[in-house]
Amino acid sequence: MLITILVFLLILSILVLIHEAGHFFVAKKFGIKVEEFGFGFPPRVFSFKKGETIYSINWLPIGGFVKLYGEDEAPLRSDSPRGLRPRSRNFASEGQAFFAKSAWQRATVIIAGVVMNAVLAAVIFYIFLGVSGFKTELPLLSDYKFVGVNQTNLQQVVISAIAKNSPAEKQGLKPLTKVISVNGQEIKDSKEFISIVGLNRGKEIEIAWSNLQTNETHKTKVTPRINPPKNEGALGVGLFSLSTAVLNYETPIQKTFSGIIHPINLMSYNLNVMGNLVKSSFEKKTTEPISQGISGPVGIASLTGSILEIQNLKEKLLGLLNLAGILSISLAFFNVLPIPALDGGRLFFILIEAVIGRKVNQRIESFTHSVGMALLLGLMLLITFKDIGKLFIK
Numbered sequence: 524m525l526i527t528i529l530v531f532l533l534i535l536s537i538l539v540l541i542h543e544a545g546h547f548f549v550a551k552k553f554g555i556k557v558e559e560f561g562f563g564f565p566p567r568v569f570s571f572k573k574g575e576t577i578y579s580i581n582w583l584p585i586g587g588f589v590k591l592y593g594e595d596e597a598p599l600r601s602d603s604p605r606g607l608r609p610r611s612r613n614f615a616s617e618g619q620a621f622f623a624k625s626a627w628q629r630a631t632v633i634i635a636g637v638v639m640n641a642v643l644a645a646v647i648f649y650i651f652l653g654v655s656g657f658k659t660e661l662p663l664l665s666d667y668k669f670v671g672v673n674q675t676n677l678q679q680v681v682i683s684a685i686a687k688n689s690p691a692e693k694q695g696l697k698p699l700t701k702v703i704s705v706n707g708q709e710i711k712d713s714k715e716f717i718s719i720v721g722l723n724r725g726k727e728i729e730i731a732w733s734n735l736q737t738n739e740t741h742k743t744k745v746t747p748r749i750n751p752p753k754n755e756g757a758l759g760v761g762l763f764s765l766s767t768a769v770l771n772y773e774t775p776i777q778k779t780f781s782g783i784i785h786p787i788n789l790m791s792y793n794l795n796v797m798g799n800l801v802k803s804s805f806e807k808k809t810t811e812p813i814s815q816g817i818s819g820p821v822g823i824a825s826l827t828g829s830i831l832e833i834q835n836l837k838e839k840l841l842g843l844l845n846l847a848g849i850l851s852i853s854l855a856f857f858n859v860l861p862i863p864a865l866d867g868g869r870l871f872f873i874l875i876e877a878v879i880g881r882k883v884n885q886r887i888e889s890f891t892h893s894v895g896m897a898l899l900l901g902l903m904l905l906i907t908f909k910d911i912g913k914l915f916i917k
Contacts, residue, residue: 527828532584534827534847535820536562538640538854539587545639546589546632553628556592556619563587591632593620626877633870640855641786647848649782655841657778661789662735663766664796671784672777675769680716681735682760686752689759694745696732696760703731703740713762720757725749735765739833786852793853819906822913823850863895 539562550557556575561567563581570579617623621632652659663676682700685691702710705719706728720728724747733740747757770788772781796816803812818826823846830842861871869892872883 524828527824527831530831530843531820531824531827534843534850535584538643538847538851541639541643541851542636542854542858543587543589545635545637546591549632549635550589550591550621553624553632554619555621555624555632557589558592559588559590561588561590591621593617593622622882626873630870630873633866633873634859636866637855637859640851640858644786644848644852644855645782647782647844647851648785651841651844651848652772652778652781652785654837654844657772657781658770659785659845660767660769661792663768665792665799667768667792667795669768669770669788669792671772671780672788673771673773675771677767677769678711679765679767680710680713681763681765682732683763684761686755686759689751689755690745690748691758691760694743695741696730696743696745696758697734699735700732701735701765703733705730713764716762717756720747723747724757734829734833739835739838786848789849790852790856814909817906819903819910821907821910825910825913862899864892864899865895868892868895 543560543562547557547560558575559577559579561577561579561581562584564583564586565579565581568580568582570577572578621629624632660677668674680702682691682696682698682702684698685696702716704710705716706723708719710716710719727744727746729742729744731740731742745758748759749757751757751759770785772778772785777784797813800812800816804810826846827843830839830846833839833842858866859870860867862868872888872891876882
């Protein structure tokens with residue numbers, strides 16, 4: 524558990540620091556004063572000041588921030604009514620304020636974090652695909668066609684549940700296990716698997732299988748029961764068929780752009796699946812499909828633990844690279860959406876300013892971001908409770 528938490532925090536730290544470094548360096552380039560560069564959210568654990576910037580490590584390690592001078596305050600105006608002016612300001616440093624810069628400079632600072640995460644995702648996936656021979660596979664949860672890559676769809680059999688005290692449980696088979704073969708014969712559908720097992724009741728058979736999340740392959744010898752309990756079957760397993768997309772970047776052009784194309788494919792595919800989940804939720808008039816399709820920090824940490832359980836070092840590293848790449852491109856995508864309190868929300872107000880020719884009322888913008896942050900934190904809290912429930916409630 525401790526190693527899982529440390530590895531998860533290390534991955535998160537790298538993604539957050541890269542993102543915030545984008546804001547930091549571009550702000551410095553434009554002469555904007557950076558008041559604080561923080562990892563995690565307050566209260567502070569440790570901090571030091573170098574130049575005009577405070578560098579801090581905070582107690583809540585679920586994000587980070589760069590505090591820019593004048594980011595959330597309107598500039599002083601000589602015609603402002605008494606009592607309505609913002610708090611007094613050091614005129615000598617007003618030129619370093621975020622609000623004092625042009626719209627395109629402020630937009631560039633905002634978008635820099637997103638760009639850094641997108642670039643990091645590309646670098647990670649170039650390494651991931653290079654190590655894996657430019658070939659990978661994904662569970663195909665919708666009728667989706669990936670672009671810029673050769674795609675082959677396969678039908679596979681997955682063990683969804685295992686009965687207590689069954690031969691499958693005693694021999695170490697687990698749910699979310701992908702059946703590869705039985706006695707060396709490749710398994711293509713559930714009927715074929717059931718037929719072979721049925722013909723070998725009372726006889727030892729060898730099942731080759733792999734974990735659905737990690738793709739680590741194992742072989743297990745098990746003897747199907749002749750007279751199993753009612754509704755359990757000879758092995759005591761529940762089955763479902765799963766489509767898998769095998770993605771192979773084969774041509775020189777495909778390999779050259781694979782690190783860019785692959786994260787775009789993944790993000791587009793995830794949005795397609797989420798769209799189907801939203802549609803299903805409306806049709807069934809329940810939030811269950813959506814809630815089962817998303818995870819927060821606890822769920823991602825749990826997945827990190829599953830990857831760390833892989834015995835093969837190469838597969839373990841590939842799993843961690845894949846996870847880091849997915850998280851990085853996800854951070855880039857969701858941060859650029861026009862959601863209040865996120866980078867995209869701030870960019871949205873700058874674009875409005877560029878269109879109408881004047882700044883949006885600072886009180887309205889600040890209130891909007893405050894409400895957005897409260898809603899985001901509330902949503903994260905709900906997702907965290909849901910993830911904890913998955914860990915402790917069957």
